[in-house]
Amino acid sequence: MSAENKVNPPVVFTQDELGWVSWIDPLPEAELTERHFSGLVDRARAKSEYFRLLVRDPEVLEARTKTDKDIFYNTADGLPRAERELAAAATSRYNGCIYCASVHARFASTYSRRRDDVQRLLDEGVGADLGERWNAVVKASVALAATPIAFGPDNIEELRRAGLDDAEIVDVINGASFFNWANRLMLSLGEPSK
Amino acid sequence: MGTKDIIDTLAGIEPGSALDTIRARRLQARENAQKSYLSLFEPIDASDFSLAERAAVAAFVTGLHGESPVAAFYREKLAANADGAALVEAIKAEIERGKTSGPYGDFPAGPLSVENKAGLIYRVSTERRPALGARLVAALEHTHLLEFRPRDAASSDMKALLAAGWSDTGIVTFSQLVAFLSFQVRVVTGLRVLGASLGRTANAASGA
Numbered sequence: 019m020s021a022e023n024k025v026n027p028p029v030v031f032t033q034d035e036l037g038w039v040s041w042i043d044p045l046p047e048a049e050l051t052e053r054h055f056s057g058l059v060d061r062a063r064a065k066s067e068y069f070r071l072l073v074r075d076p077e078v079l080e081a082r083t084k085t086d087k088d089i090f091y092n093t094a095d096g097l098p099r100a101e102r103e104l105a106a107a108a109t110s111r112y113n114g115c116i117y118c119a120s121v122h123a124r125f126a127s128t129y130s131r132r133r134d135d136v137q138r139l140l141d142e143g144v145g146a147d148l149g150e151r152w153n154a155v156v157k158a159s160v161a162l163a164a165t166p167i168a169f170g171p172d173n174i175e176e177l178r179r180a181g182l183d184d185a186e187i188v189d190v191i192n193g194a195s196f197f198n199w200a201n202r203l204m205l206s207l208g209e210p211s212k
Numbered sequence: 213m214g215t216k217d218i219i220d221t222l223a224g225i226e227p228g229s230a231l232d233t234i235r236a237r238r239l240q241a242r243e244n245a246q247k248s249y250l251s252l253f254e255p256i257d258a259s260d261f262s263l264a265e266r267a268a269v270a271a272f273v274t275g276l277h278g279e280s281p282v283a284a285f286y287r288e289k290l291a292a293n294a295d296g297a298a299l300v301e302a303i304k305a306e307i308e309r310g311k312t313s314g315p316y317g318d319f320p321a322g323p324l325s326v327e328n329k330a331g332l333i334y335r336v337s338t339e340r341r342p343a344l345g346a347r348l349v350a351a352l353e354h355t356h357l358l359e360f361r362p363r364d365a366a367s368s369d370m371k372a373l374l375a376a377g378w379s380d381t382g383i384v385t386f387s388q389l390v391a392f393l394s395f396q397v398r399v400v401t402g403l404r405v406l407g408a409s410l411g412r413t414a415n416a417a418s419g420a
Contacts, residue, residue: 027320028320029319029320029321029322029323029324030322030323030324031324041367041370042370042374042380042383042384043380071384072384072388074380074381074384074385075251075255075381075384075385075388077247077251077255077256078248078251078385078388078392079388080244080247081244081247081248081250081251082244082248082388082392084240084241084243084244084247085240085241085244085245085248087240088238088239088240088241088244089238089241092238092240094237095237096237096238112315113315113362113363114315114317114319114362114363115362115363116320143327162398162401162402163315163398164313164314164315165276165277165313165314165315165359165360166277166278166313167277167278167397167398167401169398169401169402169405170405171405171408171409173405174406174409175409184230184231184234184406184410185234185237187406188231188234188235188238188402188403188406189238191398191399191402191403191406192238192241192399194398194402195395195396195398195399195402196395198391198394198395198398199391199392199394199395200391201362201391202358202359202362202387202390202391202394203387203388203391205362205363205365206354206357206358206362206365206369206387207370207383207384207387209367
């Protein structure tokens, strides 16, 4: 396949911007109909190989995209955006999705202004000591990502001790759980490229 | 909120409860997690991925997480499907063969190789291959990879699905289904654990 010739896969976790190359055929931009554009939600996503692949099933993509956006972007209340992104980055680090981790580590850095701590999560892994509050979010995310799921009352207690209320804990659960969806698509339908 | 959605049902969340109120603050996520479920299990077009195949994969992936209301729900969905009922025992047996602990697998060769973790490379048992058929055999093997060692996924895994008769569109929907259920089972578990802790707090506050 031609894709294999142009791919330069990253071998470490990074906050750099990466590309992503599909292993199966995305829909050509010229073939997208209004049904597909509804599935893309944002028309600009027609430029992305990843979204033009997922839009082969427009209804599922549309519902997935709107779930994603509300979990991460609806910050009228609940957990700060930085910590939702931390949950996404930690889940991706643990599952091994270098592409997803790069995107959400960058967001976590931007919103928290703690770029060095985010980088330690990427370099050292999910055991990095990032302070009580972030440690609790990372540990909860990792427990949720394990199969069988290891999340339990101790995780809830740790999150509460770190200052999270019940609605914020639900944001951690949603954000970490969502990346168990995203990681599996990104890892299995194509690969990252520098 | 008026009616219970699938996550409420599986997590045991009642209308008007504390968790229902919290979920209502992410209404778009709540409604679209439900729409995701409906788009996957009541699709407008099932020609690339049949309803029986969807139910079989769902029963398998949720069963691999261990027995739970979620696993029971999808097992019953398989049993209720005219073409799926005959697969229930085979799927149950394959779940038992496939159970392990993840995530594991290899990272790209380099500094991360020290984190490589070996584990089961699941293959459907020889005796159950004829009953399941080539498409489902390939799907179950890929589902196990997606669930337990997603970082091992390679372009050759796509070729194996294509060779077993899966279309590009079928692969996308199938991957979405497995990945969505990985999300749904975690949200349900997380909300159940949180809900149980709220019950304890309420009892403690009332001196019970």
